[in-house]
Amino acid sequence: MKKKPDRLYVDKDDLKDFKLLQDEKDSPFYKRENKDVFIMATIMGLKYGARMALKSKEGFFREEYLNNDERSIIKAIAISEEKDVSVLNDMDKVYQIAEEFAKAGIRYLRDSVFTKEHGSYLKRLESELLEDFEKYKIEDSRELKK
Numbered sequence: 827m828k829k830k831p832d833r834l835y836v837d838k839d840d841l842k843d844f845k846l847l848q849d850e851k852d853s854p855f856y857k858r859e860n861k862d863v864f865i866m867a868t869i870m871g872l873k874y875g876a877r878m879a880l881k882s883k884e885g886f887f888r889e890e891y892l893n894n895d896e897r898s899i900i901k902a903i904a905i906s907e908e909k910d911v912s913v914l915n916d917m918d919k920v921y922q923i924a925e926e927f928a929k930a931g932i933r934y935l936r937d938s939v940f941t942k943e944h945g946s947y948l949k950r951l952e953s954e955l956l957e958d959f960e961k962y963k964i965e966d967s968r969e970l971k972k
Contacts, residue, residue: 830917832890834864835883837929843936844886853939860887863935865896868924870938871931872903878929889921900924 836844844863847855855863864886871877892900904913904920913919 830889831921833885833888834861834921835880835925836864836886836932837880838882838884840929840932841884843932847936847939850940855939859891861891861896863932864924864928865899867928867931867935868900868903869927869931870934871927871929872906874931874934876930876934877907877923877926880925880929903927 844860844867847853847863848858848860850856855866901914901920904923905911907913907923908919913923
């Protein structure tokens, strides 16, 4: 049986963006762990449908630092992307998918956090999530009526 990966990677070129989000006092990721910024970057990549291959891999954090909820998020993203639950048999592939979404998503995250728009990033994110939720509810109710 294949050994599961022991760490997750980011592109070396993106390290500065991850660090910026963790070092700036105005960032909601100030002094947060690497895995926290990685998970959010992965989600942003998924939200915008952007996935990019890593050109130069840099170990970013150890897999053992993920909690069960974070592992579940990463696995759910892989299943959604592959449209097949059997992807879970290949954890290298599962983590590669997350890494590729994080590669694309870190730019969206950086730009969203440090935009010149009024209001904090967290308030804008909350509004976006509520809009997405309402849109999903409307689409879902239409499906049920069919």
